[in-house]
Amino acid sequence: MALAPVTVIIPAFNEAASISTVVSDLVGAALPFIAEIIVIDDGSSDETGRLAEIAGARLVRHRQNRGYGAALKSGIRAAQTEFVLTYDADGQHRPDQLAALWTAHEAADMVVGARQALLHSPLWRMPGKWLLNLMANYLMRRRIPDLNSGLRLMRREVISRYLHLCPNGFSFSTTSTLALLSRGYDVLFTPITVAPRTGRSTVSLRAGLDTIVLILRIAALFEPLRIFVPASLLSGLAGVLWGIPYALAGRGVS
Template sequence: MRTAVSVIIPAWNEAERIGETLFALQAQPLGGDEKRLPFWDELIVVDDGSTDDTLRIARSFTDRLIRHPRNEGKGAAMESGFRLAKGDVILFLDADLGHSATHACKLLQPVLSDLADMTIAVFPKPVNRSGLGLVKRLAQIGVRRLGGCNVRASLSGQRAMKREVLERIVRFERGFGVEVGLTIDAARQGFRIIEIELPFVHRYTGNDLAGWLHRGKQLCSVAGAFWRKRRVSFFQRR
């Protein structure tokens, strides 16, 4: 019996790229088996209160849609998708991958083969660097200290995992700290985490005001996630 796979895509104002992302997922077989298309059993899009055409475009590719009436944060969107999902393996993907989403199925094989409980995609280094890398370094340090593991891409939203991992998550962070929170919880509970280098491409924030504001919001979310995980750890030891 084949393991069922649910793909969950949280999206907020992604009308520009979500169509290309979803189209790329439609015709990607698992392990090159052209007779079984696509590789997923259900594709869920969670529109987190978008004010553009994200929902309308997504509806053209899937009828598994969740609509938040207002923006609640990436973590909230991911949790909403998981609560609806029926698959034994959950694959989270960002909405802005575009054509590079064709590589998504490569995250599944170690999980389906029981070589890992969670896989995380490592992106290539960007050609044009933006920001100072502060959030990334903070994430790596925090996951190492609180989760006891070295993960290069703890901020990556491209990850596959067994349903059991999500069912044992202590708390879904609501915003951009959700990925580091998932990584820490999984590591603390002894789940096997493997990173896979894949040529994903997504929209990088620039060095303009909007970019710095985004990174500032991300930094606060990640720091908040670490603070909450540290408090949970403290009270569990008492």
């Protein structure tokens, strides 16, 4: 029998409270397009890895914590299928939403599960998310419904070409979205809903600031005119405005 075309990749760091249920639910769903489930234990200090194996996942283990993006890279490199599907370990995603992503795969190189309402996201993160999306929409010349969703189906060969650009931290998702969009790949967004996460989030304010820098780096690499032309115009305008008082003073105008 031919190998099913999708490997589910679950990065996990100290997710013992949820990983058994997450893996068991995926195994129990028996989705015909899923070949295997790989959990990357990213240096957890709890029982995440052992519980993932018991539940039915193949385990890839990092000796120390290397970051969300590094865990995804390890999973992508360990996979052997045509497609990889990234899936969060905290219980926010549901197996019954994966069929919609798979249905859309023939028309896309990446299918992103676009969260319809971020009701469970802390209020202090909302302005940052809005700013990131505004920047990304401008730089990519299109509306991006969800820039950094952790649920996404990708052609393994395609995403593997850009792993060297993707960071080892939480900005992996954002960077992969922008890299494929900027290179003209077909990226589709399909609506999903998410449940409240189990356990404590490890995403920090620093991760958000790093994401802004990464967006600018990706844009400078693939869409430089979208950054440097406005920056040059603003710089020139600032110079003119700064010089006006001196010009007026030189003419004796008080």
